[in-house]
Amino acid sequence: MRKQKALTTLLRGLVDLLAEEADRNPEFAARLEQVLDELPGGAAAKPKARKPKESVELPDVYAERKTRDDTEFRLWLRDLPVPVLKAIVKEHDLDPTRRVSRWKDPEKFSALIADQLQARMSRGSAFLTGRVGAKD
Numbered sequence: 001m002r003k004q005k006a007l008t009t010l011l012r013g014l015v016d017l018l019a020e021e022a023d024r025n026p027e028f029a030a031r032l033e034q035v036l037d038e039l040p041g042g043a044a045a046k047p048k049a050r051k052p053k054e055s056v057e058l059p060d061v062y063a064e065r066k067t068r069d070d071t072e073f074r075l076w077l078r079d080l081p082v083p084v085l086k087a088i089v090k091e092h093d094l095d096p097t098r099r100v101s102r103w104k105d106p107e108k109f110s111a112l113i114a115d116q117l118q119a120r121m122s123r124g125s126a127f128l129t130g131r132v133g134a135k136d
Contacts, residue, residue, distance in 0.1 A: 018032060056083060056084050056087045058084065058087055058088055058091055059080075059084075059088075061077075061088055061092070061113065061117060062117065062121075064076060065114075065117050065118075065121070070114065070118075073114055074110045074111065074114050075110075077106070077109065077110035077113055077114060078106045078107055078109075078110040079106075080106065080110075081106075082103075082104060082106055082109065085106060085109035085110070085113065086100065086109070088109075088113060089109065089112065089113065092116075092117075094112060094113060094116040094117075095112065095116075100112065
């Protein structure tokens with residue numbers, strides 16, 4: 001790192017010196033421009049045009065989970081296309097470790113989504129159930 005900083009400082013000084021001399025001497029500036037034009041820079045890389053992502057209609061997985069039992073819910077998830085499953089995972093932030101980015105198997109997605117939803121629903125139900133006879 002230290003050598004890199006020294007080299008950067010040296011090159012910056014050289015460029016400043018060349019610019020100063022080019023300002024004073026038009027003949028030198030023309031020759032410098034000619035040399036720099038011949039420099040093989042290659043074609044500038046054109047930025048790739050990204051196709052816009054298709055907006056996918058996402059089903060309400062919480063409502064579906066409430067209407068179906070666990071096995072039926074997993075089967076329903078497994079029948080959904082992989083892009084929809086990925087969008088569900090992303091929308092509800094069900095994969096904080098980002099391990100599903102390479103998955104292509106709908107069964108893995110359905111298992112992850114079902115397990116995460118079950119965990120969230122069980123955690124949330126602890127706050128929803130009140131004690132009988134509790135005073136306000």
